Amino acid sequence: MTITHHEPFIRHCYALARQAAANGDHPFGALLARDGQVLLTAVNTITTDHDVTRHAELNLISQASRQFDPATLAECTLYTSTEPCAMCAGAIFWAGVPAIVYGSSAETLGEIAGGAFVVPSRVLLAYGQWQTAVTGPILPDEGRAIHQAYWPSR
Amino acid sequence: MTITHHEPFIRHCYALARQAAANGDHPFGALLARDGQVLLTAVNTITTDHDVTRHAELNLISQASRQFDPATLAECTLYTSTEPCAMCAGAIFWAGVPAIVYGSSAETLGEIAGGAFVVPSRVLLAYGQWQTAVTGPILPDEGRAIHQAYWPSR
Numbered sequence: 020m021t022i023t024h025h026e027p028f029i030r031h032c033y034a035l036a037r038q039a040a041a042n043g044d045h046p047f048g049a050l051l052a053r054d055g056q057v058l059l060t061a062v063n064t065i066t067t068d069h070d071v072t073r074h075a076e077l078n079l080i081s082q083a084s085r086q087f088d089p090a091t092l093a094e095c096t097l098y099t100s101t102e103p104c105a106m107c108a109g110a111i112f113w114a115g116v117p118a119i120v121y122g123s124s125a126e127t128l129g130e131i132a133g134g135a136f137v138v139p140s141r142v143l144l145a146y147g148q149w150q151t152a153v154t155g156p157i158l159p160d161e162g163r164a165i166h167q168a169y170w171p172s173r
Numbered sequence: 174m175t176i177t178h179h180e181p182f183i184r185h186c187y188a189l190a191r192q193a194a195a196n197g198d199h200p201f202g203a204l205l206a207r208d209g210q211v212l213l214t215a216v217n218t219i220t221t222d223h224d225v226t227r228h229a230e231l232n233l234i235s236q237a238s239r240q241f242d243p244a245t246l247a248e249c250t251l252y253t254s255t256e257p258c259a260m261c262a263g264a265i266f267w268a269g270v271p272a273i274v275y276g277s278s279a280e281t282l283g284e285i286a287g288g289a290f291v292v293p294s295r296v297l298l299a300y301g302q303w304q305t306a307v308t309g310p311i312l313p314d315e316g317r318a319i320h321q322a323y324w325p326s327r
Contacts, residue, residue: 071238071267072231084225105297106263112290113225113260135302136266143259143297148289 028052028098029122029157031060036100036165039063039075046169049075049099051083051116058095059083075099076107080114092116100162101128102155105138112147121155123162131166179252182206183276183311185214186254190319193217193229200323203229203253205237205270212249213237229253230261234268246270254316255282256309259292266301275309277316285320 028050035048039062047063061079065071076099083092096118097111102125111119119140129137144151182204189202193216201217215233219225230253237246250272251265256279265273283291298305
């Protein structure tokens with residue numbers, strides 16, 4: 020799997036992130052792919068749902084675990100516009116999705132948005148009994164621009 | 174706040190955990206308290222909801238952030254039958270609940286249930302820009318007995 024292969028999926032996540040911002044939510048989007056096909060997409064809905072847990076990846080894993088069996092989830096890759104926070108990395112782990120590919124890094128988000136809780140996903144997921152592969156950043160300039168447009172005061 | 178003060182709330186969480194197991198879910202329960210009053214309770218619903226994200230604390234924080242404003246959440250303590258996993262500790266952090274009190278430790282759960290992803294909550298929450306106080310274990314023997322009854326083969 021080359022980096023170039025991942026780019027269309029990360030561009031899709033960035034489009035979802037822009038859609039979330041247009042909805043009035045934070046600019047994050049994620050999707051689940053298997054064999055190069057997109058199975059499911061999700062956006063951040065923390066403002067529209069009045070629920071701090073409604074990050075894009077948490078929404079995605081919640082829907083995915085209701086729709087797909089563990090064997091299917093074990094063949095998926097989760098793509099996300101920004102490296103997942105601890106809550107979302109935990110959800111991805113519990114779902115048994117073995118691969119995460121992110122656009123913007125958590126550190127970049129932290130620089131631009133304030134970084135209340137920057138936990139490197141590779142460090143966190145190293146606590147797991149099974150391995151979750153983490154790849155990124157991918158197309159970081161486009162990701163940075165989305166964050167800079169959303170949190171312009173920093 | 175003495176340890177003894179916490180015990181009735183942890184006993185309540187243990188009762189919720191036993192209720193979750195009776196429902197067919199994993200044996201975990203949590204509650205939100207303010208000024209010694211219980212505002213909200215939640216149980217694990219991962220089996221009944223077919224959703225791996227439906228841990229007791231995640232359910233609790235989801236409901237709490239829909240019902241209460243940030244100023245109220247900032248005055249609450251989250252009690253839980255077992256030390257929260259990384260996903261749930263993240264959710265508690267994002268909600269701005271400043272105090273967690275747990276019954277059984279994550280290490281005890283890990284010993285009995287297998288420990289797929291044991292992340293000490295104090296280590297994880299140290300990454301936060303604001304402090305979350307973590308207290309526990311409280312009444313650990315009662316917590317251990319609940320886990321041993323649920324995961325008897327280990």
